[in-house]
Every structure is written in C-alpha cells, then in structure tokens.
Amino acid sequence: MKASRIFNHTIKQGFQGIYRNRTMSLASVGSVTAVLVILGLIIMIILNVSAISVSTKEKFDEIYVYLDDSITNQRIREIGEEIGSYEGTLAVVFQSKDYALEKMKEEWGEDGRLLEGLVNNPLPNTYVVQLRDVSYASALIKHIEQKDGIEEVKYYKDIVEKLISTAEFIQVFGVIVIIILLLVSIFIIQNTIKITVASRKVEIELMQYIGASNGFVRGPFIFEGVVLGCMGAFLAIIVVLNGYDYLVSYSNEKLFSMLSVYLIPANMISLDILIIFVTIGVGIGILGSIVSLRKFLSV
Amino acid sequence: MFEFHNVTKIYKNKFTAVKDINLKIEKGSFSFVVGKSGAGKTTLIKLLIKEVNPTEGTIFFNGEDITYLSSRRIPLHRRKVGVVFQDFRLLNKKTVYENIAFAMEMVGQSPKSIRREVPNVLSMVGLSDKATNFPNELAGGEQQRIAIARAVVNRPDLIIADEPTGNLDPETSNEIMKIFSEINRRGTTLLMVTHDRTIVDMMKKRVIELKNGRIIRDTEEGDYYEGF
Ligand SMILES: Nc1ncnc2c1ncn2[C@@H]1O[C@H](COP(=O)(O)OP(=O)(O)OP(=O)(O)O)[C@@H](O)[C@H]1O
Ligand SMILES: [Mg+2]
Numbered sequence: 001m002k003a004s005r006i007f008n009h010t011i012k013q014g015f016q017g018i019y020r021n022r023t024m025s026l027a028s029v030g031s032v033t034a035v036l037v038i039l040g041l042i043i044m045i046i047l048n049v050s051a052i053s054v055s056t057k058e059k060f061d062e063i064y065v066y067l068d069d070s071i072t073n074q075r076i077r078e079i080g081e082e083i084g085s086y087e088g089t090l091a092v093v094f095q096s097k098d099y100a101l102e103k104m105k106e107e108w109g110e111d112g113r114l115l116e117g118l119v120n121n122p123l124p125n126t127y128v129v130q131l132r133d134v135s136y137a138s139a140l141i142k143h144i145e146q147k148d149g150i151e152e153v154k155y156y157k158d159i160v161e162k163l164i165s166t167a168e169f170i171q172v173f174g175v176i177v178i179i180i181l182l183l184v185s186i187f188i189i190q191n192t193i194k195i196t197v198a199s200r201k202v203e204i205e206l207m208q209y210i211g212a213s214n215g216f217v218r219g220p221f222i223f224e225g226v227v228l229g230c231m232g233a234f235l236a237i238i239v240v241l242n243g244y245d246y247l248v249s250y251s252n253e254k255l256f257s258m259l260s261v262y263l264i265p266a267n268m269i270s271l272d273i274l275i276i277f278v279t280i281g282v283g284i285g286i287l288g289s290i291v292s293l294r295k296f297l298s299v
Numbered sequence: 300m301f302e303f304h305n306v307t308k309i310y311k312n313k314f315t316a317v318k319d320i321n322l323k324i325e326k327g328s329f330s331f332v333v334g335k336s337g338a339g340k341t342t343l344i345k346l347l348i349k350e351v352n353p354t355e356g357t358i359f360f361n362g363e364d365i366t367y368l369s370s371r372r373i374p375l376h377r378r379k380v381g382v383v384f385q386d387f388r389l390l391n392k393k394t395v396y397e398n399i400a401f402a403m404e405m406v407g408q409s410p411k412s413i414r415r416e417v418p419n420v421l422s423m424v425g426l427s428d429k430a431t432n433f434p435n436e437l438a439g440g441e442q443q444r445i446a447i448a449r450a451v452v453n454r455p456d457l458i459i460a461d462e463p464t465g466n467l468d469p470e471t472s473n474e475i476m477k478i479f480s481e482i483n484r485r486g487t488t489l490l491m492v493t494h495d496r497t498i499v500d501m502m503k504k505r506v507i508e509l510k511n512g513r514i515i516r517d518t519e520e521g522d523y524y525e526g527f
Contacts, residue, residue, distance in 0.1 A: 208377070213371075
C-alpha cells in the first residue's frame, strides 16, 4: 500500500479520535503534564542539590576557627601558633574581622550598601586552616575547640555530608515518585485510547474482517497516544521552564547572599528538559496505546 | 478451494464447538451449512477467516496451509475471503458509496480503482440510485445488498455468509439469493450458513449438516431436512 495513503489515514483517524473524546484527551494531556511537571521539579531539585554540594565540597579541607572578640592580639597570635604547630596543619591564614566585612560587602554587591550602616562589625576574626588531609579534621577540631578565646570551629564537611545524604535521599525518593506517576499516566492514556477503541469497535472489527493490515488498524491509536503525550510534554516544558526561570531570577541573589550558592540558570538545562520531556511524553503515549490495543483488539 | 482435515476446536472454557471435521469445498461451488443453534456453524467460519485457531487438525486454503498464520499474514488471508453477516454491519455515519469505498481503502486500493469499482458493484446489487443514502435510510434487504457489494468489491476467492437472510422476509431473501447466485455464477466460491429451509430446498445445492460440532450429513443437491 502507498505510504502516503497510510500516513494520511493514520493522521486523520488519530486526530479524529482525540477530538471525538475531548474530555478524556484533555485528562490524558493533563496527567502527562502533571507527571512531567513533578518530574521537572524533582530533576531541578536533584541537579541543584548536587551542584551546591559540589561547590561546597571545595571548602572541604578548610576549617574556620572563629575567635572571641574580647581576646588580646597576643592571644590571637598564640592561637595561630598553636594551630600552625599541629601536625595536620598545612597552612594557617589569618582573616581580620575588617577584611571579612570588606569581602562580604564585595560579595553582596548592590546589597553591600546595607552593611555600611553597621556601627559595630559583627564578624569575628578568623583563622582559615588548610589541612594536610581531611582525616586530620576531627582531631584538630577536638584539639583546639576547648582552648581559651575560641568562639566556634566551623568545618564544612558536616554540611557537605548532610548535603550529599540529602541529595541521595531526594534522588531515591524522586525516582520512586516518578515511577508511580509514570504508571498512573500510562493507565490514564490507556483508558483514553480504550474509549476511542470502544467507540470505533464496529469499524475496527470490520477493518479486521476486510483484511486491513495491523499497522493500518493500530497506527491511528498509536499516533493518538503520541500526540496526547507530546501535548502533555510541551505544556509541561512551558510550565517548568518558565516557573524555574522565575524562581531563579527571583531568588538567586538572596540565595547567594545567604548561602553563597547559585541555582543553575534555566537556559543551561532547557534543552535537556525538552529532550527528556518529549521522550517521556511520547513513551507514555505509545505504551498507553499498546497496552490498550493488546487488551481491547481481539478479532 | 479449502479443506479441513480432522479439525477440532475446543474453546478456552473446554467446550468442544467443532469435532473432527473433514471437509473439502471445490472452487466455484455453492454450499449450505445447516444445523441447530450451537451446532458449530459460526465456529467453522471463524476457523476459515482465522478469527480462531483450531485445537487440532489442519486447514488448507487455495492449497496453502493456513492452520496457523502469523498476525502479519492474517490480514492478507482475509482479503481472499469476503464475509456477509446477518446484521449487515454497515457504518451508519458513512453513505452507501463510502461504506463500499471504505472496504477498498482499508486494503490500500487506489482512489482511481475505487471510483471505478464502487459503481460497478452497486449496479450489480441494483442499488446505483442509493449511493448517497445513509444505511439507516434503507430497507433491511437493501442494507444487506450493500453489505454483499462491500464483500465482493475486493474480488475475494470465497464469500462466506453467516445467516445473511436471518433478518429478512421471504421475498427479500429470494432477491438476496439471486444476487448470491449471480456472484457464484461469475466464479466466486460461496459458503452460506442458514436456517432458512425454503431457500435451501429451492436452491438444490450441496448441504452440509452439523450437529454437536460434527458433520452428520453432506449431500450434493440436498434439502434442509434429510430425506425430503
Ligand atoms: N468464544 C467462545 N467461547 C466459548 N464457547 C463458545 C465461543 N464461541 C462459541 N462457543 C460455543 O460453541 C458452540 C458453537 O457455537 P457456534 O457459534 O459455532 O454455533 P452456531 O452453529 O453458529 O449457532 P447459531 O445457529 O446460534 O449461530 C456454542 O455452544 C457456543 O456456546
Ligand atoms: Mg452462528
């Protein structure tokens, strides 16, 4: 049979099926969109948490020793020497509270002006300790923590580990949620196609008795599923990318000033989202149709 | 035309619908299949058009073994067989012309041959003037004639009719039989399941009688009841 004739038949019947039971079609598109939006949300969270944990990891081998404001310069020097003489220490750098404030002003950029109104500099004098190896960290912390004149010892390893374990949890949980949602939307598409199959049952049986090829009989339904899946995917892409872009532009500066991390910009992931969403949308559509045809086409 | 060798069909619920059938139908012949309700007549047809597979035995069609066909080959086999049903099975949203054209489109005939063949078969069944009507605007006999036109339009080797006159009055049934006779006269093999005694007795064709899934009688130029 001529390819163009099969093609025309498939497209015409496919769109007719969508139009004739618009309510279910709408429900299918909606379910695919919902699944993909949630998937997008999970992807965004996973990507950003991973990115943040990587950038935080760079501070891995540094220990921040915050000093009490009330101690003398003499004591400050002593503490520096004590830290420097510890076997795990590679280098010690002193950061005065004034320097810390300057740096903060720089990092805050526009918002930096807010800091100018401060009468007292609230930031502490700090020793930044570079370790020979991460394994020295806990011993060093223990070693200096109880010393006089030390306000707090901050070590980012805890945060990194927390971030990583959170990221792992989010990934596992996300995958489970995604699988459940995918099954649900396949089920909904399957029901939509079932209704089309049922509404054309007489015609389909007739086609089969007449000897229409399997592709000719099934093609329109598969196509219908693909169109529904694609429509859902495109809606989801619009929602997710715009929503994320809005979130990034709205929150990035605040987030940076609070945690010195940035969200991944939307345009860096838009192509991946497009590919992933269309693939999954089409996949859901095809699977839904095939399941439906298996169940309801018997002659 | 086709042959059944020791064919048995047992449905999934363990019911034996046809049992050990041996049957040979010659090319160009006209045969009736009769028997009480539940005797296995429709099952015989389903075996022929590959709607069901036999549990045992072998089926040949035009010399080719069709006992088991892949799902790809079933449609090709069905194009050689035209089926006419008791309930016509016309598409009510399509006109008479479109109903017949549909059968040609479904097997990929060109628009050109569709434009040529549809009027041909419509005139053969005497309904050229109804081409633009919808099926439910027609009488039962006319609807069945459309269904017959649709069954022959792709030029099958065999026409199977399952109680084609079951819903029609005697006079209309006779008209339908004239059309079948004409189709058969032009060379198409015909196999017709019927409960219509008058028709069988009038036509004087081969009669195959089924009972409880077995062939209990097979006579040339037979009657509906044995011994009449
Ligand atoms: N799909 C099926 N599953 C189980 N049993 C079936 C199935 N189809 C038919 N049967 C049984 O097989 C037997 C033969 O059925 P068949 O339809 O061949 O009878 P028939 O001779 O055509 O009857 P009728 O004159 O009423 O049309 C019946 O008892 C029927 O209940
Ligand atoms: Mg029957």
